[in-house]
Amino acid sequence: ASAGSGKVHYLPYYLPCPEIFSIKLQYTEEKRIQLFPQLFYQQPRVLAPKRQDVLTVTPWLAPIVWEGTFNPEILDSAYRPLNLTIGVTAFAVGKYTRFARRFLESAEQHFMRGYQVNYYIFTDSPEALPQVQLRPGRRLVAVPIQKRSGWQEISMRRMEAISGHVARLGHGEVQYLFCLDIDMVFHNPWGPETLGDMVAAIHPGYFQVPREQFPYERRSSSAAFIPEGEGDFYYGGAVFGGLVGKVYEFTKTCHMAILADKANGIMAAWQEESHLNRHFLSHKPSKLLSPEYIWDDRKPKPPEIRLIRFSTVDKNYREVRD
Amino acid sequence: RRDVLLLTPWLAPVVWEGTFSRDILNAQYVQKNLVTGVVTFAVEKYWFFIEGFLRSANKYFLAGHPVNFYLFTDNPEKIPHLQMAPENHLFVIPVQNHSGWQDVSTSRMEILSRYTHSQLQHEVDYLYSMDIDLQLLADVGVEIIDALVATISSWHFTPHRQSKACEPRPEPPAASPEGEWDFYYTASFFGGSVAEVSELARACSEGVMEGGEGAVGARWRDEGPLNQYLVHRKPTRLLSPEYYWGADL
Numbered sequence: 001a002s003a004g005s006g007k008v009h010y011l012p013y014y015l016p017c018p019e020i021f022s023i024k025l026q027y028t029e030e031k032r033i034q035l036f037p038q039l040f041y042q043q044p045r046v047l048a049p050k051r052q053d054v055l056t057v058t059p060w061l062a063p064i065v066w067e068g069t070f071n072p073e074i075l076d077s078a079y080r081p082l083n084l085t086i087g088v089t090a091f092a093v094g095k096y097t098r099f100a101r102r103f104l105e106s107a108e109q110h111f112m113r114g115y116q117v118n119y120y121i122f123t124d125s126p127e128a129l130p131q132v133q134l135r136p137g138r139r140l141v142a143v144p145i146q147k148r149s150g151w152q153e154i155s156m157r158r159m160e161a162i163s164g165h166v167a168r169l170g171h172g173e174v175q176y177l178f179c180l181d182i183d184m185v186f187h188n189p190w191g192p193e194t195l196g197d198m199v200a201a202i203h204p205g206y207f208q209v210p211r212e213q214f215p216y217e218r219r220s221s222s223a224a225f226i227p228e229g230e231g232d233f234y235y236g237g238a239v240f241g242g243l244v245g246k247v248y249e250f251t252k253t254c255h256m257a258i259l260a261d262k263a264n265g266i267m268a269a270w271q272e273e274s275h276l277n278r279h280f281l282s283h284k285p286s287k288l289l290s291p292e293y294i295w296d297d298r299k300p301k302p303p304e305i306r307l308i309r310f311s312t313v314d315k316n317y318r319e320v321r322d
Numbered sequence: 323r324r325d326v327l328l329l330t331p332w333l334a335p336v337v338w339e340g341t342f343s344r345d346i347l348n349a350q351y352v353q354k355n356l357v358t359g360v361v362t363f364a365v366e367k368y369w370f371f372i373e374g375f376l377r378s379a380n381k382y383f384l385a386g387h388p389v390n391f392y393l394f395t396d397n398p399e400k401i402p403h404l405q406m407a408p409e410n411h412l413f414v415i416p417v418q419n420h421s422g423w424q425d426v427s428t429s430r431m432e433i434l435s436r437y438t439h440s441q442l443q444h445e446v447d448y449l450y451s452m453d454i455d456l457q458l459l460a461d462v463g464v465e466i467i468d469a470l471v472a473t474i475s476s477w478h479f480t481p482h483r484q485s486k487a488c489e490p491r492p493e494p495p496a497a498s499p500e501g502e503w504d505f506y507y508t509a510s511f512f513g514g515s516v517a518e519v520s521e522l523a524r525a526c527s528e529g530v531m532e533g534g535e536g537a538v539g540a541r542w543r544d545e546g547p548l549n550q551y552l553v554h555r556k557p558t559r560l561l562s563p564e565y566y567w568g569a570d571l
Contacts, residue, residue: 052324059343060350061465061559063333071331078332078556193333284350287333 054290054304058232064202064288067307070193076114079192085116086195087174087244089162090182092123093145093154099183099313101130108135110186110309118174121182122161124148155237155271156258163251166244178241179251180310188292188309196287198242198250200280204291204299206234217274222266223257224274226281235280237273239294239310242286254279326562330504336474336560337465344463351387351464358467359390359446359516361437363430364454365417369397371454376404376412382458390446394433430544435523443516450513456566468559470518472552473566475508475545507552509544511566514558525551 050068092100116137126142145161148154211231217224254275268274295311323340364372388409394417448467526547
């Protein structure tokens with residue numbers, strides 16, 4: 001496929017996985033939020049914004065979650081009574097199984113405390129998964145997946161694996177689902193402030209730069225192409241989530257786009273992260289998480305980041321990526 | 323905007339001029355093929371406001387999107403002939419004239435509850451209640467569309483406001499103790515998804531009919547129950563006082 005010729009051309013969609021179309025997803029209706037019980041807390045002030053140093057609402061009126069913008073008690077009092085189960089997907093494939101222990105132990109400490117959680121750990125070696133003591137109401141499910149060659153291939157097949165798994169989930173098993181990278185650790189609370197219809201996280205490397213510098217896929221022959229002059233934010237592929245039905249649609253669409261690229265012999269600059277960004281440009285998330293929720297410990301912490309909740313484990317990339 | 327609160331502690335956006343892009347929001351709204359309704363009441367002398375309201379709302383309320391206006395009135399013959407925009411519709415629903423305008427106002431919530439349940443839920447996706455004496459002066463667009471939307475009252479927003487003598491204006495009802503209010507919302511403009519509005523109207527009509535005491539004006543009688551309800555069932559989006567500026571301010 002030639003890039004930048006300026007003519008419109010149609011991308012053939014080769015579909016080697018016909019079973020995807022025959023999957024009908026049944027998912028629960030969103031439960032109505034019930035009455036909040038009485039709570040006493042400081043009155044919010046119309047003329048006193050909590051954070052003046054950062055953007056807290058997008059132009060399409062989606063909240064951007066930063067420390068200080070929300071009251072965890074109010075949100076807990078709304079969400080706890082709904083008896084939710086939150087799902088988490090993470091991929092521990094090949095050498096990445098070594099990260100599972102710290103991921104799970106720190107999640108038990110900080111992720112959705114007080115809620116039911118199902119960890120879905122996708123792995124090609126279930127026996128290598130650690131035995132981690134889980135709190136009550138939380139369980140771990142090892143999801144076997146095919147061995148693949150090369151870290152890019154593993155990374156790109158995640159969308160397919162997640163959408164396939166969601167389709168097989170029991171009705172009502174989870175209401176919300178987060179898809180996280182496993183080579184990361186929780187350091188601070190991650191709670192119901194993150195719940196929303198479709199949630200994306202702002203990449204820590206690109207929240208301080210203009211859109212021209214976002215590493216979007218710039219070749220027009222890719223399905224992840226974003227032209228110059230477009231783009232809201234650069235979202236990180238390590239964190240996304242939302243209502244389980246929305247996550248299914250999103251991962252299925254991304255997988256289709258990845259297949260289309262494959263058929264055209266092109267791989268997007270940052271693999272599924274490029275496709276994620278393309279998707280969220282046209283289908284804007286209903287809630288954004290600040291880089292507090294997707295930090296890179298190698299970066300120095302600027303004053304805007306008051307709390308690091310979830311960040312990368314220091315690792316030797318060459319060694320784990322083979 | 324750095325000078326005002328844009329996000330409540332429960333992460334509901336507060337809509338102020340300059341904080342949103344109507345183009346993006348319009349594109350999202352159009353994709354979903356939605357119909358929004360407006361409910362308004364014109365009883366007794368208030369028929370006088372019908373023309374002004376419909377003219378300005380037809381022009382400025384969700385311009386370019388289909389809107390159903392439901393006008394509840396005891397004077398259907400006094401409604402002037404108006405050219406509505408092609409995508410809008412006007413439905414006139416006669417109501418009975420009760421003795422005294424206070425009584426009619428207290429049953430607004432009851433009428434809203436009844437009609438939403440029986441009819442409106444099948445005709446619209448989102449529903450907004452507006453006072454007939456509101457005149458829209460600028461575009462009110464799809465930034466108002468969300469599950470449960472309330473407007474911050476300008477009365478309690480103005481920093482130096484003392485209680486004025488022009489109309490008896492009570493303080494927030496003593497029924498709700500200090501420290502429990504988030505914001506003070508006006509009953510003149512609220513709305514949301516038809517399911518949420520139906521539930522709100524039902525809860526408020528029951529509250530009003532039980533309480534019922536006190537020398538408070540008709541307009542204000544809806545506000546107590548509305549604010550009480552919204553403390554416990556928090557709005558998913560707030561409209562700044564730009565969206566309702568009391569005429570007598």
